[in-house]
Amino acid sequence: MKLFRILITIGGLLLFWGAVTKIAELPKFILPSPLIVLMALIENAGLIAENALTTAVEIILGLVFGITFGMMSALAISAYHPVRQWVFPVLIASQAIPVFAVAPLLVLWLGYGIAPKVVMGTLIIYFPVTVGFLDGLNRTETAWLNLAGLLQQSHQRSRFANIYTLYRYIKIPFALPSLASGIRVAAAIAPIGAIVGEWVGSSSGLGFLMLHANARVQTDLMFASLLVLSLMAITLYYLVDHALRYILPWQPDKDTPAPS
């Protein structure tokens, strides 16, 4: 039923698009009809696939690095007070700098390869992951922290060992649903970094291909690339979403109110 609705929606949009190009008699370099785009897609399948692979690698590497650094930062900020006092404000302030403005610098420093795109993606993904995870870590129920503190009361262990097990068995599991929200946002915005990076300077990738096609008024090829990029982004989001649901089956979605 859900699939049916999606198909209807897509079909309707395609029909509308086709009708507009037909009725307005737009030249194909302004707005190509869906059929022309489809033909461009088939004709240039090899070229598009090659460039899509570059972009996909950039997106996935950005996601991996962004999530890893984001999680590590959140843990450090949450567990170590000086980091929260000194580093966190800097982190917040850094978000005032638009990542797009940094893109030319990254290309200047790191060249035209995939490195600056991966860094762009990492920068974009890092923040939502950090904030989401940190929020979860800071929101462990007081009742649970009290109980855990009581259970840990013993004379032998170091403070560090207690903090480690507290995070390992209580704080991190409690924060995983928040981390998952952060990762979902990250998955949705991950392609932006790669594409912007490719626009600023690159020799392959879907962003590069679109820019190239645009300059040669190959609007149909542009649309075909855009279509592939959208499909990649949507697929990525659903894969991540499903994986997270699978990993966190106990995640309190809305039904169970947390103890106070």
Next chain:
Amino acid sequence: MEPDNRFPPSSPEPSTGEPRNQAGTRIGLQLRLNQLIFDRELIVGDLDLSLVGGEITCLLGPSGVGKSSILKILAGFIPLPPESWIECSDGRPVTGRISYMDQHDLLLPWATVLENIVIGGRLRGESPDLARARELLHRVGLENWEGARPATLSGGMRQRVALARTLMDDSPIVLMDEPFSALDAITRFRLQGLAADLLKDKTVLLITHDPMEALRLGHTIHVLSGHPVTLSLPYSPDGPIPRDPADDALRHYYSEIMASLALATADTP
């Protein structure tokens, strides 16, 4: 985790890897509380409470009277106010010898029933005593549920798991904050019986607002009233725990306690 100001810096406890478990020892507890102030408001002023070793002491009072504050001070969740002290009958610190059971089960939603019971050991970095955990599960009647997640259990079952977790460390002192208040009447009745059986020989402080529960489980019952809160003289009904609430002998206590509670409620703003 927090500075332990409960004891004068007498002995930093030269720990020799002594086990937490001290089954069999009955430890009495004495709390002397001098003015607990919260938000510039005097919650508890000048209060002496003693728990008899191996017995259940009930604090009975209307909601919002500050019953939980007293328990939280004993548990160390609220720092001990100045000029107050806690003393064990054996003269050793209370630290590490307390178990706590909350009104909410506080089970970890991602962990199985068995893992929830051994969480204390995990948090202390020990390898958990699974045999003991299974034995406790058997005693609370959930031996077939060790692999279940808490969300699949009923409220009563979850509280039984919480009871097993509370007993896991075999601490001589057990603090319980309205542990059965969220359950229906029958489940509560059964759990009270189970708890009375399992808490034998423990020094227990049980907070409740239910006079029946207090009469059923308490060796000693104090009614809390007033603002700031004061303790009534102890009521000590006879008979073994758990008592039968239909018992004629309890009727007299029941009406006395109800009268005292009614007064207490009238005092409370």
